Each structure stands twice: as structure tokens, then as C-alpha cells.
Amino acid sequence: MADMKTKYLGLSLKNPIVVAASSLTSTPGGVKKAADSGAGAVVLKSLFEEQLRADIQAVGGSAGESHPEADAYLSEMGMHAGSGEYLKLIRDAKGEVDIPVIASVNCIGGPWWTEFAEQVGKSGADALELNIAFLSTSPDETASSLEDRVVQIVRTARSASGLPVSVKLGSQYTNLLNLASRLSSAGASGLVLFNRFFRMDIDLSTLGLKAGPVHSGPEDYHESLRWISLLFGRVPCDLAAGTGVHDHESALKVTLAGARAIQLCSVVYQKGFGVIRTILEGMETWLDQRKGSSLDDIRGKLSRFTSRSPADYERLQYIKALTGIY
Structure with a gap:
């Protein structure tokens, strides 16, 4: 049998599957189900920065910048737990399983969660994932x-928590290679590619807004595949595939591209924990059939x-689409 063990964020995982x-x-209980089903690690549900800010407001703080999705998320999902309850979740989850437990914060910046990051480090989490989701709607804000x-969020979180830090990014950046290099220099140990943001749709019958598709599909892994293949070996960060892996074929493909970990979510919702x-x-x-001893x-x-024709990764698909050659 092939050895499925991997190292991710400096942690030893029995396999690369991360819920x-x-x-x-x-x-x-959910964390235990994931572990019992064979997961190599879990990332706890994200704590929104708004929840930390609410804790501060409750004792006389003031509101500031707000994440555009947070209010709806907190209302619809009923997740009003504050930082204290989240820290308890970390401790309780660690008591249930023997696999790495990674905390997650959905943050937009500011000093609100600096102290919280330190508390996460003291609560037993094995690492911290920063779920960074900016929606810039100002024409005056530059890409830089x-x-x-x-970069500043990562630097602060790494310093405050003392934990390995991964960054879950969206794909809409001017130069992802440059940003990845900067994040590594700021202290990031890993990058999760990519964050699946809230999809917006329009209801033609009510002429109002509604949510678009909630889950990823098996066709959605290609963007992660491309960028993992472009980043592997060029930045000293561990890479994790974060969208669209629904079967062993796509899991193998992102590994061949360079992924050390594979995050599953939508497919577990759709098929249950047994899909792990x-x-x-x-x-x-697949590995056994090809005499592979390990990932x-x-x-x-x-x-x-590792390619002898690296330009193919940047131009081949474009040229094929342009000329109609498939």
C-alpha cells in the first residue's frame, strides 16, 4: 500500500485530506466525524471578525469596517458564538481527536483580533488559517x-499567535506570484487556493438579490490546479487545493501539480463524510497500480x-482556445 502521509504547515498528517x-x-461532534471518516486534519468553522468586534462593542468598543457577507452569514447560519465560545470549541475539538485541528478567522484587517490570535495559540490549535476576503468597492483603492x-494581517497573526499560519486567498489579485512571495516573507507557512466567495444572483420574479450556487462543482478545480502548478517550487509555502476537488482523480491532479493538502467541503455536504x-x-x-510508494x-x-516546457503552463490553453485546436 502506498504511503499517504504528508507534511502540511509543519504538521504531520496521516493523509492530505483536510475537511x-x-x-x-x-x-x-462534527470534528470527530471527520476524524473517524479518515480525514488527515480539520479546519474549524471560521470565526468572523465581526464576532470579535461584537465582543468588544459589548464592553464599550465601537464599530468599524464591516465584511459585506458577515451579517447575512451570522443571521442565516445562527452562528453568534463569540470568541470565548470559539476558544472552547478549539479545546473541545482537540479533546475529541488525535489529528491536527486548525483554527480559522475570517478577517478584514484592523486590531480587533490581534489579542484573539494570541488566545488561539494558547488554546491548543495546531495552526491558524486566515480566511481573507476583501471586497473592494472603492475606485480609489489600489491593488497594491x-x-x-x-500582508500586514498575516504578519500580525503570525507574530501574535506563534502558530503556523496559512492564508486562504481568492484568485483575483494582480500578480499572485508576487503576493505569495510577500506573504511567505511575512510569515505565512501555507496558501489555500482558492477561497470560494459568496455568489450573487438576481431573482427575476421579485427583482431582488438572491444567493447564487452555494457549493462548488467537480469542474471548479481547474483554477486551483493552474496556480498550484505555477507556485510550486517558486515560493517556500505549502500549497493546499481549496475548491472543486470532488473525487480521487482531481485529488491526484492537484497533488501532481504540487499540493500538500486537499481541502474538502462541498462534496462532503453532498455525499457525506464517507466520501473521504x-x-x-x-x-x-492509482498509486499502487503505478508502483508509487508515496505521495x-x-x-x-x-x-x-519541474516542466521542460514551463511556458506551456502560461500560454498553451490560451493558444488552443484562440486557434480552435483541442
Whole structure:
């Protein structure tokens, strides 16, 4: 049998499957289900910065910048737990499982959660994932100023928590390679590619706004695949695939591109926790058939870094689409 162990954020995982931050991991029971189903690690549901700010307001603080999705999220999902309850979730989850437990904060900047990051480090979390989701609607904000904010958040979190820090990013940045390099220099140990943001839609019958598709589909892994392959070997960060992996084939593909971890969410909602073992068994079978002894044997094998024709990763698909050659 192939060795499925991996290292991610300096942590030893029995396999690369990580259950992503969501309601699936919002309770100690959910975390235990993930572990019992074979997951190598879990990321606890994200605590929104607004929840930390609410704690401060309750004792006389003031409101500031607000995440555009947070109010609806907190209202619809009923997740009003403050920082104290979240720290308890970390401790309780660690008591239930023997796999790494990664805390998650959905942050937009500011000093609100600096103290909280320190408390996370003291509560037993094995690492901290920063779920950074900026929605810039000002024509006056430049790309560089927005990226500076992201870098500062990472620097502060790493210093305050003392934990390995990963950054869950969106794909809409001017130069992701440059940003990744800056984040690494700021203290990031890993990058999760990519964050699946809230989808907006319009209801034609009510002429109002409504939510778009909530879950990713099996066709959504390609953007993560491309950027993992471009980043592997060029930045000293561990890479995790974060959107669209629904089966063992796509899990193997992102590993070949260079991923050390594979986050699952939508497919677990759709098929249940049992899909974790199905994916792992498919990966093991594929490796055994090809006489592969471990995931390390194939990781990054099809990345741009190891390619004899690296330009293909940047231009090939565009040229094929342009000329109609498939």
C-alpha cells in the first residue's frame, strides 16, 4: 500500500485530506466525524471578525469596517458564538481527536483580533488559517494598497499567535506570484487556493438579490490546479487545493501539480463524510497500480517548476482556445 502521509504547515498528517472550515466542523461532534471518516486534519468553522468586534462593542468598543457577507452569514447560519465560545470549541475539538485541528478567522484587517490570535495559540490549535476576503468597492483603492493590507494581517497573526499560519486567498489579485512571495516573507507557512466567495444572483420574479450556487462543482478545480502548478517550487509555502476537488482523480491532479493538502467541503455536504475514504482509496489504488510508494513520489511532478516546457503552463490553453485546436 502506498504511503499517504504528508507534511502540511509543519504538521504531520496521516493523509492530505483536510475537511475545510464550514458548518461541518462547527462542533466537536462534527470534528470527530471527520476524524473517524479518515480525514488527515480539520479546519474549524471560521470565526468572523465581526464576532470579535461584537465582543468588544459589548464592553464599550465601537464599530468599524464591516465584511459585506458577515451579517447575512451570522443571521442565516445562527452562528453568534463569540470568541470565548470559539476558544472552547478549539479545546473541545482537540479533546475529541488525535489529528491536527486548525483554527480559522475570517478577517478584514484592523486590531480587533490581534489579542484573539494570541488566545488561539494558547488554546491548543495546531495552526491558524486566515480566511481573507476583501471586497473592494472603492475606485480609489489600489491593488497594491489592498495587498499591503493582506500582508500586514498575516504578519500580525503570525507574530501574535506563534502558530503556523496559512492564508486562504481568492484568485483575483494582480500578480499572485508576487503576493505569495510577500506573504511567505511575512510569515505565512501555507496558501489555500482558492477561497470560494459568496455568489450573487438576481431573482427575476421579485427583482431582488438572491444567493447564487452555494457549493462548488467537480469542474471548479481547474483554477486551483493552474496556480498550484505555477507556485510550486517558486515560493517556500505549502500549497493546499481549496475548491472543486470532488473525487480521487482531481485529488491526484492537484497533488501532481504540487499540493500538500486537499481541502474538502462541498462534496462532503453532498455525499457525506464517507466520501473521504472513497477518495483516499481511489488515490491509493492509482498509486499502487503505478508502483508509487508515496505521495512524495508524484507531488509537483507536473508543476511548472519541474516542466521542460514551463511556458506551456502560461500560454498553451490560451493558444488552443484562440486557434480552435483541442
